[in-house]
Amino acid sequence: MANMSLEKQKMPELAPHIRNKNFQEVALGYTKEQALAEAERCLDCKNPKCVGGCPVQIDIPAFIRKIKEEDFEGAYEIISASSSLPAVCGRVCPQENQCEGKCIRGIKGEPVAIGRLERFVADWHMSHQKALPSKPISNGKRVAVVGSGPAGLTCAGDLARKGYEVTIFEALHLPGGVLVYGIPEFRLPKAIVAKEIEGLKALGVKIETNMVVGRILSVDELFEQGFDGVFIGSGAGLPRFMGIPGENLKGVFSANEFLTRVNLMKAYLPDSRTPIQKGRRVAVVGGGNVAMDAARCAKRLGAEEVYIVYRRSMEEIPARKEEIHHAMEEGIIFKTLTNPVEILGDEHQNVVAIKCVEMELGEPDERGRRRPLVKEDSEFLMEMDLVIMAIGTSPNPLIRSTTPGLETNKWGCIVVEEETGLTSREGVYAGGDAVTGAATVILAMGAGKQAAKAIDEKLKN
Amino acid sequence: MYRILEKQHLNPTVGKMVIEAPLIAKKAKAGQFIILRVDEKGERIPLTIADYDRARGTITIIYQIVGATTMALDRLEAGDALCDFLGPLGNPTKMEGLKRVAVVGGGVGCAIALPVAKGMSEKGIHVDSVVGFRNRELVILEEEFRQASKEFRLMTDDGSHGEKGLVTDALRALLEQNTYDEVIAIGPMVMMKFICKLTKEYGVKTIVSMNPIMIDGTGMCGGCRLTVGGETKFACVDGPEFDGHLVDFDQAMERGRTYHAFEEQQCNLFRKEVEQ
Numbered sequence: 023m024a025n026m027s028l029e030k031q032k033m034p035e036l037a038p039h040i041r042n043k044n045f046q047e048v049a050l051g052y053t054k055e056q057a058l059a060e061a062e063r064c065l066d067c068k069n070p071k072c073v074g075g076c077p078v079q080i081d082i083p084a085f086i087r088k089i090k091e092e093d094f095e096g097a098y099e100i101i102s103a104s105s106s107l108p109a110v111c112g113r114v115c116p117q118e119n120q121c122e123g124k125c126i127r128g129i130k131g132e133p134v135a136i137g138r139l140e141r142f143v144a145d146w147h148m149s150h151q152k153a154l155p156s157k158p159i160s161n162g163k164r165v166a167v168v169g170s171g172p173a174g175l176t177c178a179g180d181l182a183r184k185g186y187e188v189t190i191f192e193a194l195h196l197p198g199g200v201l202v203y204g205i206p207e208f209r210l211p212k213a214i215v216a217k218e219i220e221g222l223k224a225l226g227v228k229i230e231t232n233m234v235v236g237r238i239l240s241v242d243e244l245f246e247q248g249f250d251g252v253f254i255g256s257g258a259g260l261p262r263f264m265g266i267p268g269e270n271l272k273g274v275f276s277a278n279e280f281l282t283r284v285n286l287m288k289a290y291l292p293d294s295r296t297p298i299q300k301g302r303r304v305a306v307v308g309g310g311n312v313a314m315d316a317a318r319c320a321k322r323l324g325a326e327e328v329y330i331v332y333r334r335s336m337e338e339i340p341a342r343k344e345e346i347h348h349a350m351e352e353g354i355i356f357k358t359l360t361n362p363v364e365i366l367g368d369e370h371q372n373v374v375a376i377k378c379v380e381m382e383l384g385e386p387d388e389r390g391r392r393r394p395l396v397k398e399d400s401e402f403l404m405e406m407d408l409v410i411m412a413i414g415t416s417p418n419p420l421i422r423s424t425t426p427g428l429e430t431n432k433w434g435c436i437v438v439e440e441e442t443g444l445t446s447r448e449g450v451y452a453g454g455d456a457v458t459g460a461a462t463v464i465l466a467m468g469a470g471k472q473a474a475k476a477i478d479e480k481l482k483n
Numbered sequence: 484m485y486r487i488l489e490k491q492h493l494n495p496t497v498g499k500m501v502i503e504a505p506l507i508a509k510k511a512k513a514g515q516f517i518i519l520r521v522d523e524k525g526e527r528i529p530l531t532i533a534d535y536d537r538a539r540g541t542i543t544i545i546y547q548i549v550g551a552t553t554m555a556l557d558r559l560e561a562g563d564a565l566c567d568f569l570g571p572l573g574n575p576t577k578m579e580g581l582k583r584v585a586v587v588g589g590g591v592g593c594a595i596a597l598p599v600a601k602g603m604s605e606k607g608i609h610v611d612s613v614v615g616f617r618n619r620e621l622v623i624l625e626e627e628f629r630q631a632s633k634e635f636r637l638m639t640d641d642g643s644h645g646e647k648g649l650v651t652d653a654l655r656a657l658l659e660q661n662t663y664d665e666v667i668a669i670g671p672m673v674m675m676k677f678i679c680k681l682t683k684e685y686g687v688k689t690i691v692s693m694n695p696i697m698i699d700g701t702g703m704c705g706g707c708r709l710t711v712g713g714e715t716k717f718a719c720v721d722g723p724e725f726d727g728h729l730v731d732f733d734q735a736m737e738r739g740r741t742y743h744a745f746e747e748q749q750c751n752l753f754r755k756e757v758e759q
Contacts (some may be wrong), residue, residue: 193569235702238571272740295526
């Protein structure tokens with residue numbers, strides 16, 4: 023008999039007033055009992071809508087069935103047949119817009135907590151795993167993967183499992199891309215990312231760090247070195263700024279810089295040698311997951327007041343629901359329908375305030391989102407000493423400018439064939455933010471997966 | 484790991500290292516930079532490439548011991564290794580179409596100015612050089628510069644070596660007697676600012692090499708941004724060389740001081756560690 027509770031099993035979490043002062047993981051994960059009880063909420067639909075909501079089409083009812091049978095390793099095998107990074111996705115996917123958004127239980131009450139169950143299974147696997155996977159027999163073909171974020175790791179993993187010799191070229195000193203420099207420890211512990219990467223290495227994937235493709239090696243040189251195919255998953259790149267006066271004052275950061283200092287360079291640890299400016303009153307401009315991450319990091323570093331400044335309303339805010347909920351619990355103040363027009367500084371060019379205008383929502387734009395309009399004579403000042411711009415990124419020009427014949431669109435994103443990720447260059451595939459502009463981990467993984475399939479089809483003959 | 488093949492001190496506060504990095508050496512050009520980390524816990528710092536040897540597969544860096552990271556770097560010797568070393572980053576110096584240039588180097592900036600002067604003179608460009616230091620003890624690369632230059636002027640603030648005076652004094656004298664396609668000025672921000680003020684009077688295009696705070700060096704963090712001609716530019720992907728007449732030096736100088744207090748604290752911590 024199914025568990026007909028209208029609500030999900032509650033996720034055990036660190037208390038907000040404790041966790042907003044440290045970087046430990048917020049969501050603690052289901053116990054076995056909670057996972058079993060939640061699994062029983064799944065009706066095992068004949069025509070499961072959830073699977074269609076998953077960018078990598080995990081067979082969700084099947085893995086939940088295995089949980090019900092207490093065969094957690096079996097559940098893991100089902101998930102990992104479709105997803106290379108289950109422990110990551112269970113934590114960072116926007117499930118409410120994907121699998122859980124389609125769940126029939128969500129019509130009346132809350133959907134099945136698919137994400138939390140996925141995480142439970144992945145964590146169970148990690149703590150019970152006996153041996154790392156072994157390297158499959160090589161098929162003698164070599165593929166170069168540029169970038170070790172979610173797209174690159176997924177593509178590399180899928181190809182390695184098929185016997186390809188894969189080398190990942192990573193620009194930073196650590197692999198993981200946005201999973202390491204962007205998403206904070208309290209949302210995605212770095213030990214988990216490291217474990218997933220260990221698994222890939224066991225499959226024979228080589229990772230070369232400190233390799234900026236486009237500078238030290240070009241895509242053409244990768245082919246000259248004997249690679250049979252290349253996948254570009256180089257990420258979104260350059261942070262955007264608003265173009266308002268005062269953006270280059272001291273105390274204004276891109277979210278990329280702020281988060282990289284905190285996450286990659288571990289500036290939150292007392293013995294870190296990388297400096298970080300700890301604000302007293304902090305404004306984070308933007309309403310996406312990156313904005314939430316930056317705001318929650320700033321709070322943890324000791325800020326008294328942290329504001330999310332967003333030009334639309336709570337209705338349109340694009341961040342994952344859980345992140346918004348967590349941010350609010352931790353004391354982040356949401357200043358919606360507000361847009362900065364200038365950042366003001368003192369005589370030493372330190373930020374002292376932001377000048378904002380109030381906004382109201384007009385007619386929907388071409389994407390259906392109501393357009394924010396400035397209210398007349400609504401200017402006001404907010405005292406701030408730190409401002410973080412989290413309004414998106416634009417693609418890095420390094421690869422497109424050094425790869426002749428690689429077609430990009432007017433925003434600089436690499437143009438690909440949708441089904442395969444094939445670019446305008448033969449043998450060169452691309453996926454993730456380098457193609458779509460800033461998007462999610464799971465979409466990048468989906469693209470890495472599709473490209474791996476297409477590369478295999480092209481090279482296996 | 485990236486092995487240190489040679490190390491020497493050019494003066495009491497400036498060191499030089501030759502690092503084994505064959506792939507970078509293959510691609511490096513004058514004007515580009517690298518980013519290094521001394522050890523696993525280290526910060527990432529950018530340093531301009533002072534020289535490269537493609538045959539030997541090496542990159543030469545010259546560093547001034549100014550903060551905790553350069554102190555830690557300077558504790559290493561030939562035979563040790565750096566944890567991370569990546570590059571070549573940034574755009575190379577543009578040399579096309581130039582016939583006569585004046586290269587100005589200030590202090591440790593001479594280490595960056597030298598490969599530019601050398602590269603240009605090897606291309607047959609007429610190079611006059613002016614270099615400046617506080618005093619005799621701090622002079623570096625004098626012979627190398629002399630060889631790369633048609634006319635060479637060495638200035639010290641106190642007159643203990645070369646001529647007494649500022650690089651601007653010597654450059655003004657050169658500008659009075661010569662016409663240049665371009666002046667290339669590399670040194671402390673305040674020196675570049677005043678060189679640009681001077682060359683503006685003479686209407687000579689001036690290129691400066693900016694060295695702002697940076698993390699990744701590939702265009703991801705945006706920490707290295709500066710205002711050039713009213714627009715925001717990233718030193719790592721748009722530079723590091725810019726038209727000096729368009730650079731907002733006052734802002735760049737302030738931004739360079741963002742972590743001043745933290746850096747002093749780190750230096751003190753490092754000194755204590757070394758003493759123990």
